[in-house]
Amino acid sequence: MKKVVSTSLIAGVLLVPQLVGAAELKSGTLTKPSESAPTTIVKEYVKSKGEFKTIESKSDKVGKVVKLQQTVDGVPVFGGVVVGVVDEAGQLKTVVDDAKSVKNLHKSIKLTEKKAIASYKKLVGHKGAYELEPEAELIVYPKGDKSVYAYQVTGTILEAEEPSRWTYFIDAGTGEVLNKFDQLAHARPTNGVTGTTYTGTGIDVLGYSQTFKTTKSGSYYYLQDSTRGKGIYTYDAKNRTTLPGSLWADVDNVLNTTYDRAAVSAHVNATKTYDFYKNTYGRNSYDNAGAALNSTVHYSRSYNNAFWDGSKMVYGDGDGQTFTYLSGALDVVAHELTHAITEYTAGLIYQNESGAINEAVSDILGTVAEYSVGTNFDWLVGEDIYTPGVAGDGLRSMANPAAYGDPDHYSKRYTGTQDNGGVHINSGIVNKAAYLLGNGGSHYGVSVQGVGVMAMGDIYYRALNVYLTPTSNFSSLRQAVVQSAKDLYGATSPQAVSAAKSFDAVGIY
Ligand SMILES: [Zn+2]
Structure with a gap:
């Protein structure tokens, strides 16, 4: 919840990553029945896209969910994730293909990990101690027609005016900064008492x-x-x-x-x-x-x-x-x-559309929690602690994002560089879609039948767990949410129809 005083607002300039293509979701009976392991079935299906390693394999009510990380010679490709759902008969039923096209990979690695970290520290410019020392991981960074090896470096600073967790992508050949964003994360675990x-x-x-x-x-x-x-x-x-x-x-x-x-x-x-x-x-x-x-x-x-x-x-x-x-x-x-x-689930990158989805999902499930607990429920976010002297307002509104200056339709999305590319701004578009799905209503001439707050939450929670990937955009979100509604309630269920309409209403296709 970072809007009023925000490390992301301080960030200022953002380099928009040139990632090629967004996730594509396909469903149906995509493969013939097979006795092979689910991971093998999914790997076989995407083998023309390159090499993959398994990052997760679990069972749920629809089938076996397999998540794969795309690699080049064992090095992970930034944002390259494939998700497959395999049924009991060993048939691939749904696949989210977010494999990146790695073109003309420039193989030069001139920087050592140590140098990348030194350069990171210089760029972040923090003089004091780090809560978590910067760590570097070698990755393949897809960049239009020229992909490069890069170091993804992240460190956490807490004892400062503004706490931050900067991630920098530093070209392993040239030392150039390819991309950066700020998201607080992993600090050391703590211990309690015995009693x-x-x-x-x-x-x-x-x-x-x-x-x-x-x-x-x-x-x-x-x-x-x-x-x-x-x-x-x-x-x-x-x-x-x-x-x-x-x-x-x-x-x-x-x-x-x-x-x-x-x-x-x-x-x-x-x-x-x-x-x-x-x-x-x-x-x-x-x-x-x-x-x-x-x-x-x-x-x-x-x-x-x-x-x-x-x-x-x-x-x-x-x-x-x-x-x-x-x-x-x-x-x-x-x-x-x-x-x-x-x-721990979708790993949505905290910038641009994937970052706005990350923010929206927190608002959405936070609101579902508030509803579920049954006290002070409304479609405002943070109303209980925002402007204690003013009644009836909040930090954001899911029912009416525009009341707080946030967009409520894709045509009104923010395309600037502040706030990590508008993560707390464009979340309004997704929040509005979730509100319409949960509550129902008419928006831009599209009327949506509400499915109830808890059903809306179930659908978004499944999308987050199964179908969303680190670089999902709004269009991938629509596919993920609609597929989740189909999985949970049936392909032609009112819930699936409303899920699709809720995105029509905010101009996400
Ligand atoms: Zn947040």
Whole structure:
């Protein structure tokens, strides 16, 4: 959730990647029945596109889902992903082909990994320490008629005016910067305390009484819930920028001071979000393996933002005018956590249309979480913590993105370079489509029959898990969402019809 103060706005100039072609989804009975392993079936189908290695193979209600990474001599091709769904008879039913055309690969590698990292540090220009030291990976970068080897270098900076996680693509032959974007991610994991589980009570940011799990160790009750996945932990940054801060400790298990409120909300909303994903989609935390959910509150001073850095959610206190404590809103907490799920599933690149889909999916599933939990549901994002002095407004509106200056139709999309190519702006177009699918309505002369919020969420969650790829664009999203609706409800179901119409209404074909 980064709009008002945004690292991406600071980024300024963006080099638009010259990736050739977008994902194409085909469905039907694409191959004859086969006894071969699903991975073999999918690899066989795309073998004319180059070499591939398996990155995921799992079963779901439709069939076996196989994800492949395109490679050249073992080196991964940026954005080159193929997804196949194979049925019980060993027939390929659906394929998303996002293999890149690697033309005239320039084989020169002059830069070492070490030099690429040194050049990255110079370009980022950060003088202090890195939370996570930059790491470089050699990749093949498709670039129109001339593909090149490049280093994809990423480092995380947290102790700075604005935390950031820059990814740079540096030509391994010439040292030229091919592309860059900023997305916070992976930081180091944290450890809790050993003790006994208790139930604590407290008052949250919105003034509601809450109960939650704590762990007693020594003479303190810690905000550590050891009953869910590998645990839910809430930390106090004490208005500094050192992360994660210290595990929240309370003497009597009653958190009722004003300072406690941000922590109560963070802890309770992380719990609710964990339960939402577990109960609705059977997902055990963001990695689906119970990864610990860490939250830090009271980050920096009057900080008007929240972010996910790969192992934890970090919340500012807000300045009291634009924002109050950002952990106060369930949809904001679920938004941040959904970014983590996206990293572990579709891996949508955080710029241009794939970045706008990444943002929209966080708004959409954050809103579905809010609906599912059943308190304060609306189609606004962040309304509970945005401008505490003004009632009835939010950070974005899914029902009416234009009310906040965001586009609600593809013809109105932002094509500039700010905000990583408009990731928080063009998300409005997708948000509107999701709103129309869930709620129903007429837009630009197209009327869409609503399928309900939960069904809309099921469809988008499946699209995120199965069919979206790192460089999916809006057109690939339409295909992914429509196919997901067909998978879940049937090819000619009202849900599938509405899914297609919701994209007609916003001009995405
Ligand atoms: Zn976001």
